[in-house]
Amino acid sequence: xxxxxxxxxxxxxxxxxxxxxxxxxxxxxxxxxxxxxxxxxxxxxxxxxxxxxxxxxxxxxxxxxxxxxxxxxxxxxxxxxxxxxxxxxx
Numbered sequence: 858x859x860x861x862x863x864x865x866x867x868x869x870x871x872x873x874x875x876x877x878x879x880x881x882x883x884x885x886x887x888x889x890x891x892x893x894x895x896x897x898x899x900x901x902x903x904x905x906x907x908x909x910x911x912x913x914x915x916x917x918x919x920x921x922x923x924x925x926x927x928x929x930x931x932x933x934x935x936x937x938x939x940x941x942x943x944x945x946x947x
Contacts, residue, residue: 919927
């Protein structure tokens with residue numbers, strides 16, 4: 858028999874795949890039920906529902922000017938905090 862050539866019918870493999878996927882769904886639902894009985898967290902329940910969850914949000918990118926404004930504002934807040942702390946007594 859030649860390499861890479863399968864003697865199995867593709868339709869049989871497709872049916873087997875469908876059967877295994879259904880079994881996996883049943884197992885996943887049983888796992889979720891057991892976790893609920895054990896008082897599992899909401900995060901654990903959400904992780905089981907990967908298909909129904911919203912896709913992850915894309916990472917937002919700040920411009921150089923925005924980072925500079927944030928940095929300046931934070932430095933100003935820290936300076937104010939240090940000044941007020943120094944005035945009340947060290």
